[in-house]
Amino acid sequence: MTRFFRIYWTFASNQIKSNFVYKGRFYLFIIRKFLGMFIYYYLWMAVYAGTSSGSIGGFTRGEMVLYVFLSYTVSDIVMVGISSEIGKDVLDGSVALNLVKPVNYRLYLTFQSLGVMIYRVVVPSVFIWIGLEIYKVTELGMPVIRPLSLLCFLVSMLLSFFVYVFFDYCFGMLAFVTTYIFGMNIMKNAALNLLSGKLAPVSFFPPVIQEIFSFLPFTAMTYVPVMIYLGKYPGAEVLGQLGKQAFWAVALYLAGSLLWKKIEKRIVVLGG
Amino acid sequence: MDGNVIELRNVRKEFVTAKHYPGWSGAVKGLFSGEKEKKVAVDDISFGIKEGEIVGYIGSNGAGKSTTIKMMSGILTPTSGSCMVNGLEPYRNRKKNAKNIGVVFGQRTQLWWDLPLSETYTVLKEIYGVSDGDYAERMNFFEDVLELGEFMHNTVRTLSLGQRMRADLAAALLHNPKVLFLDEPTIGLDVVVKDRIRLAIREINETYHTTVILTTHDLNDIEELCRRIIIIDAGKKIYDSTLSQLKKDYGFRCSITFEWKDMPDEAQTRMLRDMGGNIGYRESDKGAKVYFSKKEISVAQVIGKVMGIVEVKDIQIKETELTDIVKDIYQNSAGMGV
Ligand SMILES: Nc1ncnc2c1ncn2[C@@H]1O[C@H](COP(=O)(O)OP(=O)(O)OP(=O)(O)O)[C@@H](O)[C@H]1O
Numbered sequence: 082m083t084r085f086f087r088i089y090w091t092f093a094s095n096q097i098k099s100n101f102v103y104k105g106r107f108y109l110f111i112i113r114k115f116l117g118m119f120i121y122y123y124l125w126m127a128v129y130a131g132t133s134s135g136s137i138g139g140f141t142r143g144e145m146v147l148y149v150f151l152s153y154t155v156s157d158i159v160m161v162g163i164s165s166e167i168g169k170d171v172l173d174g175s176v177a178l179n180l181v182k183p184v185n186y187r188l189y190l191t192f193q194s195l196g197v198m199i200y201r202v203v204v205p206s207v208f209i210w211i212g213l214e215i216y217k218v219t220e221l222g223m224p225v226i227r228p229l230s231l232l233c234f235l236v237s238m239l240l241s242f243f244v245y246v247f248f249d250y251c252f253g254m255l256a257f258v259t260t261y262i263f264g265m266n267i268m269k270n271a272a273l274n275l276l277s278g279k280l281a282p283v284s285f286f287p288p289v290i291q292e293i294f295s296f297l298p299f300t301a302m303t304y305v306p307v308m309i310y311l312g313k314y315p316g317a318e319v320l321g322q323l324g325k326q327a328f329w330a331v332a333l334y335l336a337g338s339l340l341w342k343k344i345e346k347r348i349v350v351l352g353g
Numbered sequence: 354m355d356g357n358v359i360e361l362r363n364v365r366k367e368f369v370t371a372k373h374y375p376g377w378s379g380a381v382k383g384l385f386s387g388e389k390e391k392k393v394a395v396d397d398i399s400f401g402i403k404e405g406e407i408v409g410y411i412g413s414n415g416a417g418k419s420t421t422i423k424m425m426s427g428i429l430t431p432t433s434g435s436c437m438v439n440g441l442e443p444y445r446n447r448k449k450n451a452k453n454i455g456v457v458f459g460q461r462t463q464l465w466w467d468l469p470l471s472e473t474y475t476v477l478k479e480i481y482g483v484s485d486g487d488y489a490e491r492m493n494f495f496e497d498v499l500e501l502g503e504f505m506h507n508t509v510r511t512l513s514l515g516q517r518m519r520a521d522l523a524a525a526l527l528h529n530p531k532v533l534f535l536d537e538p539t540i541g542l543d544v545v546v547k548d549r550i551r552l553a554i555r556e557i558n559e560t561y562h563t564t565v566i567l568t569t570h571d572l573n574d575i576e577e578l579c580r581r582i583i584i585i586d587a588g589k590k591i592y593d594s595t596l597s598q599l600k601k602d603y604g605f606r607c608s609i610t611f612e613w614k615d616m617p618d619e620a621q622t623r624m625l626r627d628m629g630g631n632i633g634y635r636e637s638d639k640g641a642k643v644y645f646s647k648k649e650i651s652v653a654q655v656i657g658k659v660m661g662i663v664e665v666k667d668i669q670i671k672e673t674e675l676t677d678i679v680k681d682i683y684q685n686s687a688g689m690g691v
């Protein structure tokens with residue numbers, strides 16, 4: 082077990098280091114991130130300004146502010162894609178490297194993503210959360226988050242991470258079939274923004290659609306941890322939601338293994 | 354067969370690609386036609402390789418060398434036939450096979466692009482479960498022979514081609530594999546680095562009886578390293594024997610380079626091209642090169658024939674070098690099947 086971590090942790094820690102090294106990427110990332118969040122924030126504020134009731138889909142204006150910033154930061158952290166990496170590896174043939182060494186390609190990718198995730202928690206999500214918590218307590222008069230909820234939130238985020246990575250691995254398997262994944266990736270991201278609850282809380286949709294969503298893995302990516310943080314699930318339902326996330330993580334993991342088995346035989350390594 | 358570390362039997366590999374048509378209208382046509390094109394890269398190849406052999410696997414561009422190496426290292430699955438390495442089918446037992454083999458693809462690194470080189474080796478040490486003692490000993494050896502020290506802490510992506518190749522070779526050997534596959538390990542290297550790479554390969558082979566398969570376009574690699582050579586062309590094996598046998602088989606082939614006094618006219622050229630007696634003829638800048646077999650015709654006869662047609666300024670007789678033999682074989686592969 083320790084050997085396992087010594088091997089794979091190297092890839093994670095190296096991602097953390099190299100993310101810190103590329104300063105240009107660092108600043109661009111921060112700017113892009115804040116720009117996105119604030120555009121989204123002002124959009125919602127305009128929506129709220131147009132209503133008289135002060136609450137939409139069960140969200141007050143203040144809660145919506147929290148939702149906007151949280152869903153944005155959470156999805157940034159947990160949705161660290163690996164399919165584009167797979168696509169790149171397939172296109173330039175470097176996937177061969179992962180086939181002639183006794184490393185597990187999926188674990189290698191997962192740990193790389195884990196490194197990026199850890200980096201993104203520090204830069205700058207954790208500071209945004211502290212800011213949000215202060216805003217929540219002082220402006221909205223809501224209580225400070227309980228340690229247990231915080232713990233559930235963190236566990237939920239970790240599960241979200243696995244759900245997304247394993248989902249994206251399945252998606253990346255397409256790269257082996259099509260050798261062109263870039264365009265599909267854009268479509269996937271657009272769809273996910275909607276389906277995962279990043280753009281709007283799922284509770285805003287008509288009940289039928291909410292019902293459909295609850296059978297799909299996507300809410301397990303962003304929506305669930307955010308709702309846990311906001312305390313929207315009563316007591317036991319939190320556990321149910323965590324269980325659902327765990328289910329999807331396992332299901333997608335198995336689906337990925339199955340796809341890999343199918344595709345393994347068809348692998349064509351380009352170049353050379 | 355027993356005693357063979359590597360055993361290929363009637364291995365065939367086909368690539369299926371969507372058919373392409375030329376031009377824009379072709380591109381549109383291709384979109385709708387859905388026609389597939391089949392390309393046979395490796396066609397019914399069989400051979401066995403014993404422990405401790407260093408085998409040169411050569412052939413012209415596109416002959417199917419890399420494809421064969423990829424099948425033996427478990428990256429590609431053969432369309433048909435069987436391929437066994439250390440008693441395993443590589444593509445069925447990829448992870449197990451990976452522990453037994455080392456692979457270097459000269460064209461592309463097998464190292465993690467983002468890691469500093471030193472960390473690459475510590476990761477590999479863990480992956481292969483190399484003991485501390487073995488690790489220290491081998492790293493010492495690599496630093497001696499391959500001189501890795503100067504760029505040990507650089508990130509892989511920043512290494513020069515020659516540095517990267519040395520690093521790649523060391524990475525492929527760290528776990529002391531039973532079989533080493535080298536696909537153009539000296540491509541684009543300077544003479545000194547080439548020598549280092551060859552030295553490392555030879556020493557590893559002598560010390561550990563590592564079986565080595567090597568593809569290359571630099572026949573000096575072959576002369577310096579290999580006792581046996583396998584030649585393939587258009588996916589088919591066309592020669593498989595020892596290097597010395599090859600020289601015996603084809604060494605009677607001889608070439609003479611002529612320099613003309615005056616360029617031959619059309620009639621003369623036609624006569625030169627058609628001297629009969631299996632004499633090959635290739636024009637060069639100011640003259641021509643003539644190939645023939647000493648078994649069939651003597652040097653004097655050939656010179657006599659040529660000088661009877663055109664006036665000659667200079668003559669150079671060349672006994673066959675490996676390069677010529679191989680060139681010859683590539684060019685005439687159709688008629689030379691063994
Ligand atoms: N992925 C692929 N799809 C279609 N055709 C391929 C593919 N890979 C190789 N080929 C074809 O198979 C043939 C053999 O290729 P291979 O790479 O094995 O040649 P090679 O002997 O290594 O040549 P070189 O000396 O140029 O490296 C070539 O004609 C090549 O075009």
Ligand SMILES: [Mg+2]
Pocket residue numbers: 353418419420536
């Ligand atoms: Mg090749």
